[in-house]
Structures are given as C-alpha cells and as structure tokens.
Amino acid sequence: xxxxxxxxxxFKASRTTRLICLAIAFFIGLxxxxxxxxxxxxxxxxxxxxxxxxxxxxxxxxxxxxAFKAFYISPEKDLGISDGYPVRSLLVTLLTMACAIxxxxxxxxxxxxxxxxASLQSAFREWEATAGAYTERMxxxxxxxxxxxxxxxxxxxxxxxxxxxxRGALQKMLLGPGVNRHGAVWLAALVFSIMHFxxxxxxxxxxxxxxxxxxxxxxxSIWLSATAHAFNNSxxxxxxxxxxxxxxxxxxEHCGTAENGTLWMAFVSLALxxxxxxxxxxxxxxxxxxxxx
Numbered sequence: 001x002x003x004x005x006x007x008x009x010x011f012k013a014s015r016t017t018r019l020i021c022l023a024i025a026f027f028i029g030l031x032x033x034x035x036x037x038x039x040x041x042x043x044x045x046x047x048x049x050x051x052x053x054x055x056x057x058x059x060x061x062x063x064x065x066x067a068f069k070a071f072y073i074s075p076e077k078d079l080g081i082s083d084g085y086p087v088r089s090l091l092v093t094l095l096t097m098a099c100a101i102x103x104x105x106x107x108x109x110x111x112x113x114x115x116x117x118a119s120l121q122s123a124f125r126e127w128e129a130t131a132g133a134y135t136e137r138m139x140x141x142x143x144x145x146x147x148x149x150x151x152x153x154x155x156x157x158x159x160x161x162x163x164x165x166x167r168g169a170l171q172k173m174l175l176g177p178g179v180n181r182h183g184a185v186w187l188a189a190l191v192f193s194i195m196h197f198x199x200x201x202x203x204x205x206x207x208x209x210x211x212x213x214x215x216x217x218x219x220x221s222i223w224l225s226a227t228a229h230a231f232n233n234s235x236x237x238x239x240x241x242x243x244x245x246x247x248x249x250x251x252x253e254h255c256g257t258a259e260n261g262t263l264w265m266a267f268v269s270l271a272l273x274x275x276x277x278x279x280x281x282x283x284x285x286x287x288x289x290x291x292x293x
Contacts, residue, residue: 015176018071022169025063033058045146048138049153056161064169079168080222089284093215093228096276102256103269104204109257111203124199131198139240147241155234163226166192166209167216185213208232211277218284
C-alpha cells in the first residue's frame with residue numbers, strides 16, 4: 001500500500017490537505033444527496049432504498065474517486081479497485097466471520113448495556129432509535145423481490161461504497177509519519193464507527209471495521225473487504241426478512257450471550273476467531289506477497 005502522490009500543485013499535497021479535501025468532497029456529496037432526496041417519503045421503502053443508493057454513490061464512491069484522481073497517480077490501483085483476489089481468500093474470510101458471530105453477539109449485548117450520563121444517554125438513545133427506525137423501514141418486506149432489492153442496495157452497494165471510502169480512500173490517506181499501517185486501519189475503523197451515529201453499536205462496528213481494514217491491508221484489493229462487508233450487511237437483510245416471514249431467528253441473534261444462556265459460545269467463538277484471523281493474515285498475505293510488507 002505504497003503512496004504514489006500526484007504532484008499537480010505548486011507543492012506536494014500533505015496528508016492533512018488530502019484528508020481535508022476528502023472530507024469536503026464527502027460533505028458536498030451529503031449536501032447534494034439531501035437536496036435531491038428532500039421529497040422522499042419517510043414511510044416509502046422504495047424511496048428510502050433509492051435515497052440510500054444515491055448516498056452510496058454520491059457521498060462515498062464519488063468523493064473517494066475525485067480525491068484520488070486529484071492526488072494519486074493511479075486512482076484505480078491506489079484505491080485497490082484494479083486488484084482481484086482468489087476465491088479461497090474469500091472462503092477463509094467468510095469462515096472467519098461465521099466463527100465470530102457468537103462473540104460479536106455478546107459484544108453487541110455488552111455495548112447496548114453501557115450506561116452514559118443522563119443527558120448523553122437520552123441523546124444517544126434518540127440517535128439509536130432514529131437510525132433503527134430508518135433501517136427497519138428499509139428492511140420491512142416479506143417478498144422475495146423486496147429481500148433481493150435490500151441485498152442489492154443495503155448489502156452490495158452500501159458495503160462496497162463504504163469500503164471504497166473508508167478503507168480504499170481514508171485508510172490509505174491516513175498512512176504517513178506517525179501513522180503506520182495498523183494505526184491507519186484502526187483510525188479508519190474508528191471514523192467508520194463514529195459516522196454511523198449509533199453509540200450502542202459502536203464497539204462491534206469498530207471491530208468489524210478493523211477486520212475489513214486488515215483484509216484490505218493484507219490483500220491490497222478493496223473487493224475482498226467489500227465482499228466481506230456486503231456479506232455482513234446482506235445477512236442482516238436476509239435474517240430480518242426471514243423474521244418478517246415468521247421464522248424464529250432468535251438463536252442466530254442471541255447465541256453466545258448470557259441472555260441466551262450460551263455465554264460459553266462467545267469464549268469459544270473468540271478463541272476460534274483469533275486463530276482464524278491469524279490464519280487469514282498469513283494465508284491472504286501469502287497469496288498477495290507484494291501487499292504483505
């Protein structure tokens with residue numbers, strides 16, 4: 001993940017300059033999204049999916065591309081969109097994510113139980129309720145077509161767009177004096193989690209963001225982390241759809257938690273996940289030796 005900075009200015013753009021430009025492009029994208037979606041009915045699922053799709057493209061993909069087009073010699077290569085990955089790397093990645101489900105369930109339960117000072121608690125719960133209601137409206141479907149549209153927009157498009165922005169662009173731009181590859185992974189994951197404005201889901205989202213960041217770091221391909229992200233989002237869509245059709249998904253949602261009486265699964269899951277992450281780092285880096293240094 002070497003930086004090939006384009007010199008199109010009278011000076012070599014600093015990391016701060018590049019990050020500010022990325023932030024400005026993101027803000028402009030959000031403003032544009034808000035302008036063209038002001039008439040979107042809050043209770044219309046199709047309209048909300050359209051709004052989400054526009055936001056993914058205009059606020060995440062385009063700002064990343066514009067910033068890299070301005071500052072980097074080869075945007076496609078530096079964003080990691082020109083590199084693929086072996087199918088076996090994806091299989092190892094998905095197996096790792098499957099192993100982590102019980103542990104993440106307990107982390108989610110722990111994060112939801114955290115208490116803040118009264119003034120913050122009220123504001124944070126309101127943020128959480130607003131975001132949850134918005135998501136629930138987009139997931140509120142019982143048809144196969146509705147499920148597929150959710151997977152396409154919430155799973156594939158949103159997952160890919162966020163990876164291009166947070167991992168491909170932000171994580172790459174953070175690299176430099178005082179911030180090594182590991183620091184960039186965790187800083188990008190921190191920003192990723194904060195920008196969801198859901199404090200009671202902050203820790204599991206931080207951990208997932210860091211995992212996606214390491215996938216990008218090990219492989220050099222944004223498509224590996226994007227596929228993993230899309231898989232994670234799509235599982236939420238599919239299991240919510242199953243629940244709306246009357247299926248019992250309580251074990252999937254609560255396995256590994258004290259509430260479910262399977263806390264032991266969280267510890268087993270943690271041990272397996274650590275081992276699988278270590279295996280991922282070795283296996284994926286070996287498949288992409290030029291990215292492992």
